[in-house]
Amino acid sequence: MKKLVVLTGAGVSQESGIKTFRDSDGLWENYPVEDVASIQGWHKNKELMLRFYNERRAQLATVKPNRAHEIIAELERHFEVTVVTQNVDNLHERAGSTNIIHLHGELTKVRGVDDESKVYDIGYREIKLGDRSPSGAQLRPHIVWFGEAVPMMEQAAEAVSQCDILLVVGTSLAVYPAAGLVNYITRGNPIYLIDPKPIRVNYSKYHQIEDVASSGMEKFRDIVLAL
Numbered sequence: 001m002k003k004l005v006v007l008t009g010a011g012v013s014q015e016s017g018i019k020t021f022r023d024s025d026g027l028w029e030n031y032p033v034e035d036v037a038s039i040q041g042w043h044k045n046k047e048l049m050l051r052f053y054n055e056r057r058a059q060l061a062t063v064k065p066n067r068a069h070e071i072i073a074e075l076e077r078h079f080e081v082t083v084v085t086q087n088v089d090n091l092h093e094r095a096g097s098t099n100i101i102h103l104h105g106e107l108t109k110v111r112g113v114d115d116e117s118k119v120y121d122i123g124y125r126e127i128k129l130g131d132r133s134p135s136g137a138q139l140r141p142h143i144v145w146f147g148e149a150v151p152m153m154e155q156a157a158e159a160v161s162q163c164d165i166l167l168v169v170g171t172s173l174a175v176y177p178a179a180g181l182v183n184y185i186t187r188g189n190p191i192y193l194i195d196p197k198p199i200r201v202n203y204s205k206y207h208q209i210e211d212v213a214s215s216g217m218e219k220f221r222d223i224v225l226a227l
Helices: 010-014 039-044 046-060 067-077 091-095 153-162 178-184 213-225
Strands: 003-008 080-085 100-102 105-112 119-121 139-143 165-169 191-194 206-209
Touching: 003 067, 003 153, 003 178, 010 067, 010 213, 039 046, 046 105, 046 139, 067 080, 067 091, 067 213, 080 153, 100 153, 153 178, 165 213, 191 213, 206 213
Parallel strands: 003 080, 003 165, 080 100, 165 191, 191 206
Antiparallel strands: 105 119, 105 139
């Protein structure tokens, strides 16, 4: 069975009603990105950060996976699929994907500020200032913020280096280090990209499907199953 790596970004979840990161003017859900998505923002105003991610968690509880998530999961019938996602939502899991690498963390999980290796699943519950881990440390979202290392990059790069086909969907390959993952593909293996706007990639076996995620995934499925 061939190995397929699917690198997904905010455009996959947009059709489920989750706004994309930096929709306009450096804002995320009307907050300055630096205030709610950086380690500096955490040190500056922990209460604001906790409230922001509580709001995102509550929103996540109200939305459902869309057809793009579902087709990615369905491709496991035909390929050994690894999903590498920049998204912090759980829509890939809820659609049925079973092998997922979350580059930027997971919204439904938290950890103490003293130990990033001990992670706790809280579902859609709120956490507040004063809520503590079993070791007595303040809980924080299990999110990779600007100014922090991306611990799953090595595992993601390894998956890309071993894949037969790389699909990029819902991301314009503008945000690093995730955008650099395309450089790990074995030369000669194909890269497909689904995005409504033209994107140039300097790679000979590169194919773009100019479409949104859900209908683009329908087209990709037909192409890849015919190979």
